Amino acid sequence: MRTDESADRTLLTRAAGGDGTAFAEIYDRHVRPVYWQAYAVLRDADAAQETAQDTFLTLWRRIDSVRIVDESVLPWLLTTARFTALNAGRRLTAVRDRSAPLDGAGEDPPGAAPSPEDEVLAGEIRDLIADAVHDLSPTDQRLYRLCVEGEQTYERAAAELGVTHAAVRNRVSRLRGRLRADLSTLREQS
Helix, strand or coil, rough: CCCHHHHHHHHHHHHHHCCHHHHHHHHHHHHHHHHHHHHHHHCCHHHHHHHHHHHHHHHHHHHHCCCEEEEEEEEHHHHHHHHHHHHHHHHHHHHHHHCCCCCCCCCCCCCCCCCCHHHHHHHHHHHHHHHHHHCCHHHHHHHHHHHHCCCCCCCHHHHHCCCHHHHHHHHHHHHHHHHHHHHHHHHHHH
């Protein structure tokens, strides 16, 4: 399913003004990729569903400070979903791990807000991703939006672009490698 991402900015502005219908439309447009981003980290359907809900709750709470990338709120949502899922995964691991300290030492309490350092890092990661995508060729930008941000299969992307499945697979693999390299630079600096 293809969405008109150019309307995300308008919907976000309306939602920030209290328009619940606009927020619901943002939710409907992006809940699937947000869920799958969380599931990719957690590998647990219930935890991924809860993380997706938490991600949209975070969007609602921070709606005035959300950064739109290329007219879409999806990159912000995916980054937030990933960090929310990583935090949820740490909490789940601590609960499951019998050797974890009973007082929860070293763990953030459930529902704790991200630290300012985490928020700065998340912002830097979003900026790096946006810059890396901006520097791609138009075809690679389209592939990124279809296969990395979106939920298109390689076969569908190949048909839409008029190239082979192998070409899409290879280009997307290079895109992901480039993003990993750009993000590893940030990790080494922090």
